[in-house]
Amino acid sequence: MSTDVKTATPATQEIEQRTTANGIKLPIYMDNHATTPVDPRVLEEMLPYFMEKFGNAASRNHPFGWAAEEAVELSRERIAKLIGATSKEIIFTSGATESDNLAIKGVAEMYREKGNHIITAVTEHKAVLDTCKHLEKYGFRVTYLPVQKDGLVDLDDLKRAMDDKTILVTIMAANNEIGVLQPVAEIGKLCRERGVIFHTDAVQAIGKVPVDVNKMNIDVASITAHKLYGPKGVGALYVRRKNPRVQLVPIIDGGGHERGMRSGTLNIPGIVGLGKACAIAQEEMPQESCKIAGLRNRLRDKIMGRLDEVYINGSTEHRLPGNLNISFAYVEGESLLMGINDVAVSSGSACTSATLEPSYVLKALGTGDDLAHSSIRFGIGRFNTEAEVDYVADRVIETVERLRELSPLYEMAKEGVDLKSVKWAAEAH
């Protein structure tokens, strides 16, 4: 291969970087629910599979193919080990959205004769909700369970929703916005008792909190690499092989790869990266989750120690270690993001979404639209430091204080006006 290839300057936006006086690199990335950077150890294992070991895992008769296949099988084992599965139960996909689609559509079509009822929850990711909505057009009945104030599904609601036509329950392990952990083991137990297949979108949970498909009676689970320091564009689906054996109708047909459940040439570097990311998580999760929870609590305590009328969205007990989703009353989320522009975080404010609607997840908790507009999601990850947390806390505090001085709502609240009693004459659209 020629080594003097001229590379064109990529027409992409540069991220301007600078360093503070005390050595903090800006901007600080604290949006680890959106995605995570690739761990250098992951990248290192991936690299040979681009140029040297570039073979197709389906090539059975030369060493290029064998090397690729070996790498795929090692990755399968590593993923399986992290969730207590066996390697034959792991199917590779392009990521979480495909895994969710394959799980839900695949089960729905396979078990159609048994029933047409699916149960999910209103706070699921759109990859699950929109897939369920799609199935409704084809004669499936879907129950969207509400959640309690803390974001958790009520198991009694789930019990009541189940009937003899229920074939699938799909409830996420951890929420992408508020980091709330659903009672997966209890849901799994209930599903097993009733002979209903249980799928969980576990992309935010895997590698952050323990997930064991047997202890939790999970039948199908979605996994993605880029939420646990692996590359984007690769994911997996755990599909139980016994007690009970779960079968899926594929959504992509072709060469019969992945035991016929997902055709298409395997993304070897990506799969290698996912496997390594799982191996690291397996090894480091206990210490790492403690460290990250410590940083999250430090951020929370600093902010809440200095600012009043700050509300945590979702359960503080059943929560991912790195998640902090808070609403700052009287301050609009996007303006806050603008003020802390050297920190990368997300907001549930309408102004930051494509739809101009505030977060449906926060609304489902009963958070008023006003507080939903005021919410910020911090996602602390493997590479964040205490110094970064302190910097972010200071920036947030000073910006919220400044914006509250600018806020007519804050002024009215201080004057004793009950904002809820004001007849805001704004009409709907």
Added chain:
Amino acid sequence: MAYSDKVIDHYNHPRNVGSMDKSSTDVGTGLVGAPECGDVMKLQIKVNPETSVIEDAKFKTFGCGSAIASSSLATEWVKGKTIHEALQIKNTEIVKELSLPPVKIHCSVLAEDAIRAAIGDWKKKQDAAKPAEVQAQQNRYWLLASSC
């Protein structure tokens, strides 16, 4: 999303932030928007009753950077204008000045609404004050329908 330099400038250095005595007859207060919609603007003007010239303007805004910039700009523009002239300010001019993208046009509409609401409040006070003694009008916010 990238903001225009002017929006950033108004966000970082908002002009005329503050509040005036809303019970004063010379002061008109406009409060528009709703917290549920993510935007509330309060715009106040102090008008010379002899000349109808807006001598001072203040604002406070709960909203995104574009909403803050739109209302900050509105206070700059109304100052020194007569009531009649201020009513000519169009949201489209705010859009142009701040280079607001289409999704932020509602911020400029709200700023125009706020100017009109403040002037409306002031006019109402003038009418009420004419026949009798000036009466302190406490805690009266004039609300105007706005796009949510």
